[in-house]
Amino acid sequence: MNDELFTINVNLAGHRFPLTINRSDEQLYRDAAKNLKEKIDSYRERHAQLPYETVLVMAAYHFAIETQELKCKEDVGPVVEKMDLLNKELDKYLKELQ
Numbered sequence: 001m002n003d004e005l006f007t008i009n010v011n012l013a014g015h016r017f018p019l020t021i022n023r024s025d026e027q028l029y030r031d032a033a034k035n036l037k038e039k040i041d042s043y044r045e046r047h048a049q050l051p052y053e054t055v056l057v058m059a060a061y062h063f064a065i066e067t068q069e070l071k072c073k074e075d076v077g078p079v080v081e082k083m084d085l086l087n088k089e090l091d092k093y094l095k096e097l098q
Contacts, residue, residue: 012036013056039063 003022010017010033021029039059047055 013040
């Protein structure tokens with residue numbers, strides 16, 4: 001079974017974390033760790049004068065914003081569906097008037 005649990009070690013901001021995950025999620029976790037490292041490195045490069053803790057907060061905030069953007073995009077789905085339904089009803093009504 002591909003969803004068996006196993007442990008991977010990821011390095012986040014200089015700390016090693018052993019994580020027990022589903023094997024099928026391994027790439028997701030490794031990609032997330034890589035993305036975090038790249039974002040931290042990017043902020044450290046641009047803001048070398050800032051304390052490391054501040055850079056970590058900035059990286060966390062960046063990903064929090066991305067998460068909120070995705071949630072907002074997901075929340076639009078029901079509205080679009082309702083608008084499509086109303087649009088169809090309006091088209092039907094206008095055809096009946098002609």
